[in-house]
Amino acid sequence: MxxxxxxxxxxxxxxxxxxxxxxxxxxxxxxxxxxxxxxxxxxxxxxxxxxxxxxxxxxxxxxxxxxxxxxxxxxxxxxxxxxxxxxxxxxxxxxxxxxxxxxxxxxxxxxxxxxxxxxxxxxxxxxxxxxxxxxxxxxxxxxxxxxxxxxxxxxxxxxxxxxxxxxxxxxxxxxxxxxxxxxxxxxxxxxxxxxxxxxxxxxxxxxxxxxxxxxxxxxxxxxHSPPPYAISSIVTGQKPTSVDDLVSDVCDIIQTVSAENPLSHNMTNLVVQNFSANVALAFGGSPIMANYGEEARDLAKLGGALVINMGTVTPDGLQNYAKALSAYNVEGGPVVFDPVGAGATSVRRSAVKTLMAAGYFDVIKGNEGEIKTVYGTVVQQRGVDSGASTSSDLEKARLVRDLAERERNVVLMTGPTDFVSDGTRTYTVKNGHKLLEEITGSGCVLGTAISLMLAVCRGDKLLATLSAMLHFEIAAEIAAEREDVKGPGTFVPALIDEIYNIQKATNGGDYNWLKRAR
Ligand code: 3NM
Ligand code: MG
Structure with a gap:
């Protein structure tokens, strides 16, 4: 021959x-x-x-x-x-x-x-x-x-x-x-x-x-065929745009969530299940808390998105996550990964590796310590908190960009300033309120919010993530400013209310809340 x-x-x-x-x-x-x-x-x-x-x-x-x-x-x-x-x-x-x-x-x-x-x-x-x-x-x-x-x-x-x-x-x-x-x-x-x-x-x-x-x-x-979760036309070479340019897109996505009422399938920790479900409802989504992996094959066919939050990881849990991840990957259903406490213990570091090898995550969200651990930097986190920041803003922006580019997905690093990137476009968001750090699960429920936006906007995972961030964090600001909010306890119900109010206002054509976007 x-x-x-x-x-x-x-x-x-x-x-x-x-x-x-x-x-x-x-x-x-x-x-x-x-x-x-x-x-x-x-x-x-x-x-x-x-x-x-x-x-x-x-x-x-x-x-x-x-x-x-x-x-x-x-x-x-x-x-x-x-x-x-x-x-x-x-x-x-x-x-x-x-x-x-x-x-x-x-x-x-x-x-x-x-x-x-x-x-x-x-x-x-x-x-x-x-x-x-x-x-x-x-x-x-x-x-x-x-x-x-x-x-x-x-x-x-x-x-x-x-x-x-x-x-x-x-x-x-x-x-x-x-x-x-x-x-x-x-x-x-x-x-x-x-x-x-x-x-x-x-x-x-x-x-x-x-x-x-x-x-x-x-x-x-x-x-010879791209995976179902592939984006065919990632915007390349586009300069980071200001959030202002995205107002109507963000509002479109928020409206579509309440119009389509997508499923947000949460495999999440014991602490935040109830809070996550309420937040999903306030966004106009349809939550289901289902930690058993075998269920995912049926649930993945319903057009929704999955959140894997390893806040209370166990060996059983890990297997369930992997099963669900592959079920959603087969359908092209979006998956959000929240590697809670990723750098805290060797069990969690290894869980991150196992899950990253097990399938594709459309969005990875975490605090600085978590994102660094996912990237492969050795960090010792205390508990699930991020700990004191060790990187400059420029380093954080590069890290989320590099990780997103490596995984071909969207990476969000939360903090006083959030950094989010799809490997090409990188944005910062400075909205939110200190009270979010005084309650449990504020990061986790943001994962749920992102899943809903992704479910209705699969073609632009970055825009979907950004929409959830703005909706959630601006709701937190408005809630914190309310006179009836006296501290963390009264903040939680007010936050749920303001998420709901923004959703209703946006559906009524009132986009004024987005003027707060920073
Ligand atoms: N070489 P399977 S891995 C023959 O890394 C061989 O160089 C490898 O087997 C290398 O497709 C490998 O069954 C085995 O996983 C690959
Ligand atoms: Mg040989």
Whole structure:
């Protein structure tokens, strides 16, 4: 088979596994042929256990099949086997034969790919003339337990960005835990404005599948379609606009919430359930407090949004959150993540990592300590409070922008000044009142408010978030100024009333309250 290296289609790259745990008692060549019928575009024969004789004979059989489908066959690690078979190339890991030697043996027309898990490795492989990179390990996977580093979608993105900065046109796939439920998110979140993945590499999602042909077909289709929560046209290059410019949009969203009465599904902590439900009603939404993950599949079909607030996290709770998150991701229903107390304990830090790997959050909201923890900065929070600020406003603005860009979502850092960004547009909001800090759950209920706005404004997650912030925080100001409000106790019911009053006023065409926006 003649291969033009530039025209290789890396969309769905199958790595084989002959172990009984993955392949079972089936014949590898038959499974691979089924996968080829399903649309696999590259095959890598990877066998770490069999003797060389078996490797060569199996590779020959595989090559006969891959040639029929005009798909390149690469051999993992074993340049000698590739030579013996005359297939299209090899894939080498960091501990295998070095790239220069492999190239010398196989020649310039061979396809040679290299496993990389860092920028340094990626740049070295590029400089050494690799045709493509296998970037990983994306997610922990039972298929390969001796992986060096779990890099997540953020790690893949960092590498892609570094390659783009070098002007490299090396092709890229990623590997590790890629399956039908992760593939779209991995491609969406990894891709940098300047460089995208060319495809994904999978082992168990195809080799261990009941029907490898169907599995390959499904995966290929997912590779080529954006996830349901993707925004098709994120506004790029737009300068941060003043809040004033957004008045009519904000009011539109507020009106739509009460017109459509969307569901706000809260998986929230024990402290704020009642408060959150009342606030959702005051906004004109329809709250449901449902912490059991199995319910989410039905609830996610109702067009609403989900709030995951890990304020009272438990092992059971974490599993429930993950189930609900994936149910909403499948439907494209928006999800708000409130990583309460993220930096307070090691359990919570690890819960954050688990949830971030489990699915896509449209909006992440938290105080300074929480957002820093989600970003990966080590902070020690005392309880769930943010603690004294350690960053300048410029640093905070950069942090929310960078995290939003990394996750391709919206990030809100609350505080005396709120910072909110979608990675392109970053706004600050200075509304609110000190009394919000004197009551419990004011941050949590803002998460609920955001969920309602997101449910009716999926196309602009930033605008939805901003609408909730302004509505809620201006209501707090108006409530705090009322004569009957004497302190935190009287503030809570007044806050609910003023949220309700703003909603009613906006529906009546009175936008005056928004003049307070700062
Ligand atoms: N290489 P699955 S991860 C073969 O990170 C391999 O370099 C990896 O298996 C790396 O698709 C991996 O079943 C196994 O998760 C991927
Ligand atoms: Mg290897």
């Amino acid at each position: 003649d291969v033009d290296q530039r025209s290789v289609d890396y969309s769905l790259y199958l790595v084989t596994d002959s172990s009984p745990a993955t392949l079972g008692a089936r014949d590898l060549v038959e499974v691979v042929e089924a996968a080829l019928q399903g649309g696999v575009t590259v095959v890598q024969y990877r066998d770490k256990t069999n003797d060389t004789g078996v490797l060569v004979s199996t590779a020959k059989r595989l090559h006969e099949v891959t040639r029929k489908y005009n798909v390149p066959l690469l051999i993992n690690d074993r340049v000698d086997v590739a030579l013996a078979v005359g297939c299209e190339g090899v894939h080498i890991g960091q501990d295998d034969i070095d790239l220069g030697s492999a190239r010398k043996i196989l020649g310039k027309d061979a396809i040679i790919g290299v496993t990389v898990s860092s920028i340094v490795e990626a740049e070295a492989a590029c400089d050494g003339g690799a045709d493509y990179l296998g970037i990983g390990t994306v997610f922990a996977t039972p298929t390969k337990t001796n992986t060096k580093e779990i890099i997540g979608t953020a790690g893949v993105k960092t590498i892609l960005r570094a390659l783009a900065a070098k002007g490299s046109n090396v092709r890229t796939v990623c590997i590790g835990g890629i399956n039908a439920s992760t593939v779209q998110r991995v491609i969406y979140q990894s891709s940098d404005a300047s460089k995208n993945l060319d495809g994904v590499a999978v082992v168990s999602a195809i080799i261990a599948a009941q029907d490898p042909k169907q599995a390959a077909q499904d995966l290929l289709q997912l590779v």
